Amino acid sequence: MLKQLRKYKFDFTTILLFAGFIGISYMVDWAVGEELFETTFWRFLKEMLTILPCMFILVGLFDVWVPREKIEKHVGSGSGIKGIALMILLAVTQVGPLYAAFPVAHLLWKKGCSLRNIFVYVGTFSAAKIPMITFEIGFLGLKFSILRLILTIPVFILIAVIMERRLRHKTYKITKPE
Secondary structure: OHHHHHHOHHHHHHHHHHHHHHHHHHHOOOHHHHHHHHHHHHHHHHHHHHHHHHHHHHHHHHHHHOOHHHHHHHHOOOOHHHHHHHHHHHHHHOOOOHHHHHHHHHHHHHOOOOHHHHHHHHHHHHHOOHHHHHHHHHHHOHHHHHHHHHHHHHHHHHHHHHHHHHHHHHHHHHOOOO
16 A cells, blocks of 8 residues: 555645645635636546546457457558558547547557557547537538648648657557557
8 A cells, every 4th residue: 555655646645735725725715716626626527437437348348359460450550541541430430538539549559559540549539520520510610620621630640650650669669568
């Protein structure tokens, strides 16, 4: 237990400072702290508690049901354009906030997905999900949405290729999961 406390002392300190700030805000009747706790904190906490358990269940099932060889074959280092297309397709069809993409990205990485394809997935997830695009079309118009997608997806691919080249050697030697 003491080892865990030492390992996560920054996290525990941050949580304690936040709790202290909220407690003091209520004691001195400071509206900013109370509003932060009652609106922002509770809203995000509820959102996370409703989305993340479902995501972790789906990620766990994906981990058990999909063999590593399939991931390596379709979206691994040698997958090329097909792997990029599959990552874009996976990203645009998912729903939820950006933090829901990270457990999926980690599992893909663990299963042998290339670094380039993970960057494409996270970038596309952040900007091109179908539910988000439908709202965007409603507010900004079809022309704008199509133009934005035509410009952003290739930029994500270019950034992913550059990042993979820059990080390939360091990442594979140090943090590549077994």
